[in-house]
Amino acid sequence: MQSLQKFKGIFPALVTPFTAGDELNxxxxxxxxxxxxxxxxxxxxxCGSTGEAFLLTDEERKAVYETAAEAVNGRAxxxxxxxxxxxxxxxxxxxxxEKLGYDAVSAVAPFYYKFNFExxxxxxxxxxxxxxxxxxxxxxxxxxxxxxxxxxxxxFLKDERxxxxxxxxxxxxxxxxxxxxxxxxxxxxxxxEMCLAGLSxxxxxxxxxxxxxxxxxxxxxxxxxQAGKSDEALKIQHEANRIISIVCELGxxxxxxxxxxxxxxxxxxxxxxFALLDPSQxxxxxxxxxxxx
Numbered sequence: 001m002q003s004l005q006k007f008k009g010i011f012p013a014l015v016t017p018f019t020a021g022d023e024l025n026x027x028x029x030x031x032x033x034x035x036x037x038x039x040x041x042x043x044x045x046x047c048g049s050t051g052e053a054f055l056l057t058d059e060e061r062k063a064v065y066e067t068a069a070e071a072v073n074g075r076a077x078x079x080x081x082x083x084x085x086x087x088x089x090x091x092x093x094x095x096x097x098e099k100l101g102y103d104a105v106s107a108v109a110p111f112y113y114k115f116n117f118e119x120x121x122x123x124x125x126x127x128x129x130x131x132x133x134x135x136x137x138x139x140x141x142x143x144x145x146x147x148x149x150x151x152x153x154x155x156f157l158k159d160e161r162x163x164x165x166x167x168x169x170x171x172x173x174x175x176x177x178x179x180x181x182x183x184x185x186x187x188x189x190x191x192x193e194m195c196l197a198g199l200s201x202x203x204x205x206x207x208x209x210x211x212x213x214x215x216x217x218x219x220x221x222x223x224x225x226q227a228g229k230s231d232e233a234l235k236i237q238h239e240a241n242r243i244i245s246i247v248c249e250l251g252x253x254x255x256x257x258x259x260x261x262x263x264x265x266x267x268x269x270x271x272x273x274f275a276l277l278d279p280s281q282x283x284x285x286x287x288x289x290x291x292x293x
Contacts, residue, residue, distance in 0.1 A: 004163055006077045006103065007136075007186045008204045009042025010218045012211035013050040015257050016064055018268030024060055028265050030071040032212060035265070039215045042205065043077030044068060045106070045166075049143065050209040050253055053081060055271040058089075062096055069100040079136060079207075083107030087123045091130045098131045106136035106166060109146040120146060121155055124162075134163040140190065141169055150177045157182045166190055166207055167198070176201040192218070193244045196237045199225045209252055210244055213259050214293060243289050250281050258282055262290040 017028035033044065046068045047053045047061055056064070065080055072078055080097035082105045084090045094105045107127060109120045128135050137156055141147035147169065156162040157178075167175045168190025179187045179202035189198025192208035195218055199206070211218055217240045224233035247255040254277050257267035262285065269276055277285075 004184070004186050007043070007079075007163065009077075010205060010211060010215055010222060011043045011045050011077070011079065011188070011207040012036050012041055012215055013045040013048045013207050013209050014064075014068065015209075015212055015253070015260065015267055016047070016051045016053075016056065016060075017257070017260075017266065018271070019266075020268060022268065022271070024063055025266060025268060026063065026067045028260075028267060029064065029067050032260060032265050033068060033071040036212070036215050037072070037075055040219055041076060041211070041215050043079065043103070044072065045079050045081060045207045046102075048081040048106070048138070048207075049108075049140070050212070050256065051081070052253065052271055052274075053083070061093065065093075065097055065100055065102070069102065074101075077104075078102045079104045079106050081106045081108075081138065082127070083110075083138060085110050085112055087126050090123070091127055094127050094131045094133070098133050102133060104134045104136055104163065105131065106138050108138045108140055109144045109148075111144040111146070114145065117152055124156060128159070128161040135161055136163060136186070136188070137165045139165050139167050139169060147171070147174075150174070150181050153178055154181060157185050164188065164204075167203075170194065172197055172201045175203060179203070193237075193241050193248075195240075196221055196225060196230070196233050199233075200230070209256050210240070210247060212256055213263060214240065214243065246285070246288055250277065250285065251275065255285055258285050259290050262286050263293070 082093035164186030
């Protein structure tokens with residue numbers, strides 16, 4: 001099996017910045033990437049939930065993949081989220097990511113139609129068969145309605161082409177079972193507010209939305225945990241969670257984009273049907289979060 005060391009660590013789930021006219025703001029995307037590279041992140045998760053993937057046109061998604069690849073230029077690990085309901089569309093994005101030099105692809109389970117497990121399995125294997133890149137399963141039950149059991153996950157993880165799971169779920173027993181069953185695979189924690197919990201149950205790293213603007217806190221959490229300083233790591237998780245509680249109250253993706261905008265990285269608004277933040281909400285983010293970073 002290939003070395004998976006480069007897939008461990010802290011990965012911002014990149015936002016997709018827009019201009020005031022609702023076009024892609026690729027300059028801001030590059031600047032956000034540079035800021036996070038300077039902070040020392042290990043990689044980026046591109047066009048995932050935080051990146052509003054399902055609100056982008058195919059051409060916009062390709063432009064984001066391309067811009068991120070050019071900006072990173074080999075300085076960090078790149079995982080392209082290529083998930084779609086359609087298998088053909090998912091495969092098409094996976095091939096595009098491979099062409100651009102991504103390190104891996106990832107995908108949510110196909111959703112909406114309540115596909116059975118054999119259909120979901122066939123979908124994922126179609127992706128693995130179409131590209132030479134390794135595949136990361138994206139287990140996010142709250143969005144897909146699909147919650148993988150250990151036995152179901154083993155259908156993928158026993159194949160060397162599937163290198164791990166992005167586990168965005170509060171089921172930390174499942175995370176621990178995934179890691180115990182497949183200790184050589186990569187397990188990512190998905191909920192920012194429980195990063196330390198995920199690490200304590202065996203996660204190799206974490207992929208998160210708020211890492212876009214405060215990756216430093218999560219890099220410290222992981223470093224302290226690895227050094228056996230869990231009490232100190234928990235203090236930083238508490239600091240992060242004060243921020244996350246506000247972000248969750250006002251809307252995660254709109255709030256992350258507004259905080260980045262306030263930091264000097266214009267992100268515009270989220271696309272409809274996301275609600276717009278009102279002036280009082282923006283001021284609260286500035287007062288309680290941005291000014292204290």
